[in-house]
Amino acid sequence: MKGGVEVEAKIMLDSCTELGRVRERLRGLGAALEGEVFEEDIYYQHPCRDFAETDEALRLRRAGGTVELTYKGPKRLVGGSKAREEVTVRVDPGEAERLDRLLDRLGFRRAARVAKRREYYRLGSVSVSLDEVEGLGCFVEIEYRGGGGVEEASRSIEEAAERLGLRGKPRVYKSYLELLLERSRSTMRG
């Protein structure tokens, strides 16, 4: 969606059994299953920078037979929009273990692992993904894919949430990584 608006909502479900109900509704509405993927992300700490402070990230992603190493730069405001440099290198899947070892030797320690099973559907002008996140629970993400502006996007998302029986469910504004790190911090405190 280059040049368009990027509007999405992340909805937390009370339990993963609810995912089945949302799936039924999607099918009832004639939504097409576009894909299903198991994604495993490993986030690394830098040997001498605090990525939490510099707002950077280094991520190794394994998903459906592809492996990618991605550097994410700090979020910046560019002419009123949020921008973030991303540099991604695709790696042969057979090389993932060796890349993890090479990073370890350079002093990059594993900081967190985010693993999720994701099914995604197309429903009119939105894409709906059903996420089962290890250690966190289940979520529904609704992302606008049409060509309209922010208001049109927002309206389409709310309408989809309504049709899927998700109105009034709690919205989440943090990434799965942030939620997992928060949880592990509170567990350590607890």
Next chain:
Amino acid sequence: MKGGVEVEAKIMLDSCTELGRVRERLRGLGAALEGEVFEEDIYYQHPCRDFAETDEALRLRRAGGTVELTYKGPKRLVGGSKAREEVTVRVDPGEAERLDRLLDRLGFRRAARVAKRREYYRLGSVSVSLDEVEGLGCFVEIEYRGGGGVEEASRSIEEAAERLGLRGKPRVYKSYLELLLERSRSTMRG
């Protein structure tokens, strides 16, 4: 040559025109050209470790359509033999530029570049490579490939040097990287 001895000699030529004479001799002796490759190695500095001090290295090698990122650990003595951990990750050639950029973003600066054109021949129990190294000059490397011990290896290498008209030429015991770093240091000293 797993489990065998690794014996080699590196001979410095006075000028690269000598390379032509060695090539003629090899052909006259019926040596087979086994390959020809342009190898470009980029060595990186670590963002917070002095690799010269820790005896480690990180190298991106482009050679004949393949790209590899290699970590080399410190050299250690293991039961009388020199050993060094190497972790190599093969990368799609189209990803080399992005990998260099990703390393830069993580704070790995380019420390040195070693580029060489290498032709290698098989001559009996030794392999002979003719190296033209950018910024350094031309070299002949003779490596033993037979199954014998150190004495047999050494004898084969000296015999090959003799047949190639290289007896008495200066031997070099440093890597091309070390020679290039020495040269740039002495240039800086003026």
